[in-house]
Amino acid sequence: MLPTAQSPATDGRTARWTAHRASRHAELVRAARHAIHEQGPEASMAEIAAHAGISKPVLYRYFHDKNGLRDAVGRAVLRRMHDGLEQAATSASGPRERIAGMVEVYLEMANASPNVYAFVVRDSELGSFVGEVVDLVIDAVRPALPDEDSSLDERLRPWAAGVVGLVRGAVEEWLNHPGALQREDVAGQLTTWLWDGAAGLLRRARNGAGLEENRSE
Structure with missing residues (x-):
């Protein structure tokens, strides 16, 4: 059976979601950079999350762990x-x-x-x-x-x-x-x-x- 093509509406939602995640990712990277600037290179995920005004689970959702955040x-x-x-x-x-x-x-x-x-x-x-x-x-x-x-x-x-x-x-x-x-x-x-x-x-x-x-x- 041939795969069913996605509808334009589905494609549009996917594109918007991808753009949203990319924008949010960049925002969190900026917040992490500011936290590191203020608190030092050893800042913890909890300290970075608090500085960004978000919860730790949000950081882990986007970066998986501190090494992922460090790479970004x-x-x-x-x-x-x-x-x-x-x-x-x-x-x-x-x-x-x-x-x-x-x-x-x-x-x-x-x-x-x-x-x-x-x-x-x-x-x-x-x-x-x-x-x-x-x-x-x-x-x-x-x-x-x-x-x-x-x-x-x-x-x-x-x-x-x-x-x-x-x-x-x-x-x-x-x-x-x-x-x-x-x-x-x-x-x-x-x-x-x-x-x-x-x-x-x-x-x-x-x-x-x-x-x-x-x-x-």
């Missing part, structure tokens, strides 16, 4: 950060400006809410996000490197991953010692360190050398 909040925050990083990378006039803009976006996100940042960097989605940021770092310097090297992107990845690790470590150290340095100072230092490394890549490329050091030198 992490994805939302990381998506916003990724958009900012991508915009900074594409709007700058050159490689150094791209790196400076991306450092500033990362610092701004972390400084805006250290509690949310701490929550996000523990999230299971971080691994894929780091991979996306690595791609953005490669894109920042790739246009200035020779086009004929088909393996260049893959050989840039270890350097770019090191860049992301350096920024993350420096930002977390800065957050753990508030007042020691202004955000502008941290941004300037990171940009200089990262650009020195990128400039070395560009210089070797212009001289016809590979990215790796010549072991016979």
Whole structure:
């Protein structure tokens, strides 16, 4: 027997229900993010529910458990950060400006809410996000490197991953010692360190050398 097609009325109700759940899900994610901002990354489901003015069963209905809520909040925050990083990378006039803009976006996100940042960097989605940021770092310097090297992107990845690790470590150290340095100072230092490394890549490329050091030198 062939399946019976749903009526337009049924399709409409399904679409409205799906839209309602998506809207409610986004609303709860925002409320959870605000609760974490106020109460810290260890906020319990009960504390988050109370902050949002809802019952715990509602949170569990939408997110199943705290890990589900953590994933949802992490994805939302990381998506916003990724958009900012991508915009900074594409709007700058050159490689150094791209790196400076991306450092500033990362610092701004972390400084805006250290509690949310701490929550996000523990999230299971971080691994894929780091991979996306690595791609953005490669894109920042790739246009200035020779086009004929088909393996260049893959050989840039270890350097770019090191860049992301350096920024993350420096930002977390800065957050753990508030007042020691202004955000502008941290941004300037990171940009200089990262650009020195990128400039070395560009210089070797212009001289016809590979990215790796010549072991016979």
